[in-house]
Amino acid sequence: MFSRFSPKSxxxxxxLCVLSLISLVYLYLQISSPTPPPPPPVIIQPNTTQYPTPDPKLVQIYPPDAQPKLAFPEMALAFTFDQEINLTSIRVFVSPFQPVNAQVSQDKRTLYVAPKPSxxxxxxxxxxxxGVFQEPIYHRFQPLPVPEGSSGGIEEQTEKVQKL
Structure with missing residues (x-):
C-alpha cells in the first residue's frame, strides 16, 4: 500500500498519523476527565428596591369652585398637584363635550386644561x-359674562393669565 508513495511522502x-493519534488521545483525556464548572459570574446589582410613591394629591384648582366666573372664555383651568405628574398617564374629559388641550407646566406639577377654541x-x-389618582377629579364650573360696570375678578384673572 505504501509502495507507490515516495520516501518523502x-x-x-x-x-500526520502520529499527529492524529496524539490528537485523539488528547481528546479522549479531555472528555473522560470531569472538569468542574466555572464559578458563576458575580453580578453586583444596585439597590433596585422600589418604594411605592404616593398618588399625587390635588392642591388647588383655578378658578376655584367658589368663583365660577371666567372673564376670558379662552382661559385655561389649572389643576395643581403636590408632586410631579405625567401627561401620558392622565385623561381629561369635558361634559358637555368641548375639545380641550391638556398640558403640564415646566415643573410638572400643574395640569392646564384649555378650551379649543373657547x-x-x-x-x-x-x-x-x-389617571394615577386614587379617585378621579371632578371640577364643575360655568363661565358667565362679566356684567358691565363690574370687575367680576377680571384683575385677578388678568394677573393669572399673565403668569401663565
Missing amino acids: KKILLG WTYNTEYVISVY
Whole structure:
C-alpha cells in the first residue's frame, strides 16, 4: 500500500498519523476527565428596591369652585398637584363635550386644561381628570359674562393669565 508513495511522502503520512493519534488521545483525556464548572459570574446589582410613591394629591384648582366666573372664555383651568405628574398617564374629559388641550407646566406639577377654541358662556361644564389618582377629579364650573360696570375678578384673572 505504501509502495507507490515516495520516501518523502511516506514521512509526511507517518507524521500526520502520529499527529492524529496524539490528537485523539488528547481528546479522549479531555472528555473522560470531569472538569468542574466555572464559578458563576458575580453580578453586583444596585439597590433596585422600589418604594411605592404616593398618588399625587390635588392642591388647588383655578378658578376655584367658589368663583365660577371666567372673564376670558379662552382661559385655561389649572389643576395643581403636590408632586410631579405625567401627561401620558392622565385623561381629561369635558361634559358637555368641548375639545380641550391638556398640558403640564415646566415643573410638572400643574395640569392646564384649555378650551379649543373657547368655553361657551352660561354653559355648565364638568371636567373629569382620570389617571394615577386614587379617585378621579371632578371640577364643575360655568363661565358667565362679566356684567358691565363690574370687575367680576377680571384683575385677578388678568394677573393669572399673565403668569401663565
